[in-house]
Amino acid sequence: MQIRKRHWFGLAALAAIGIVVFLCVPSNEPIINGQPLGYWLGHVKADTLDQSSAEFKAALPAIDEHCIPALIDELNWKPSPLLRSAEKLSRNWTHNRLAIHEPPNRRAEAALVLGWLGPRASKAIPALEKMSLDTNADSEMSVSERGAAIAALILIRHDPMETVARKSLDILDLMHSDDNHYAIIALGTNAAPCVPIFIGVINSKTNTLAKLAAIQALGAIHSRADLSLPVLTSMLKETNEMYRFKAILAISWFEASAKPAWSNLVMCLNDSEQATRNIAANALREIDPVAAQQLGIAP
Numbered sequence: 001m002q003i004r005k006r007h008w009f010g011l012a013a014l015a016a017i018g019i020v021v022f023l024c025v026p027s028n029e030p031i032i033n034g035q036p037l038g039y040w041l042g043h044v045k046a047d048t049l050d051q052s053s054a055e056f057k058a059a060l061p062a063i064d065e066h067c068i069p070a071l072i073d074e075l076n077w078k079p080s081p082l083l084r085s086a087e088k089l090s091r092n093w094t095h096n097r098l099a100i101h102e103p104p105n106r107r108a109e110a111a112l113v114l115g116w117l118g119p120r121a122s123k124a125i126p127a128l129e130k131m132s133l134d135t136n137a138d139s140e141m142s143v144s145e146r147g148a149a150i151a152a153l154i155l156i157r158h159d160p161m162e163t164v165a166r167k168s169l170d171i172l173d174l175m176h177s178d179d180n181h182y183a184i185i186a187l188g189t190n191a192a193p194c195v196p197i198f199i200g201v202i203n204s205k206t207n208t209l210a211k212l213a214a215i216q217a218l219g220a221i222h223s224r225a226d227l228s229l230p231v232l233t234s235m236l237k238e239t240n241e242m243y244r245f246k247a248i249l250a251i252s253w254f255e256a257s258a259k260p261a262w263s264n265l266v267m268c269l270n271d272s273e274q275a276t277r278n279i280a281a282n283a284l285r286e287i288d289p290v291a292a293q294q295l296g297i298a299p
Helices: 002-024 037-041 054-062 065-075 081-094 107-133 143-157 161-167 174-203 208-221 225-237 241-252 255-270 274-287 289-294
Strands: none
Touching (some): 037 054, 107 143, 143 174, 225 241, 225 255, 241 255, 255 274
């Protein structure tokens, strides 16, 4: 009887391992410039394509319609308690000799790439809509992932992004405002038409959280320097340290285009707050590394 029990237990264990191995087998991913699509998604900065690696940007034009099914599969990623349990068991029982890993969560990265494809990715709309509305804790969907999905839908369907910009500033609805705020960040320079909306919020007497969100949005968009920089520069004189800190960070996103704000940033090197002085030095380095070094700022 004992032998029979061991026999069935062994078969069950083998079956479980078989299922796990089957689930771990990678799908047939499209090959882009000699590497699988997942490799390139790993080079995406999850907040926005604007800040992704140069290597990824060079490969991006080769990611076309034939990649859409695989990208939709990435959107449908779900956490796997079974694989997580198996990975834990493999660590405890085999000391990592059996490598069992849950596939990486690349939902946000896939959404950003689908958005870049624009109307060509219309088949992904149902999956993106579901992702943008998913607040189920079991799915482990994050604010940034929902925001990336909202941004992708805007670029695919040409939805009015000004609506999203205004929702991102609605501090009375924090859950949805956070999702929409991340959508603006994900859109990056694509959200240039929204610049006047955020400038209006900064110039008006409004809630501190809304102003901080607007400052960050202008940096993430880093467009229309002629409109954005004067407003951001004016924030450097605020008594609220967070306004100064966030404004410097936003200015740094403009890199060389932020040269008109140079002298104002130099003054921030003497700010009363150490964190603000540090971020000012970083901003000057981003804008003009040579001139920053002449000021004594290490490269």
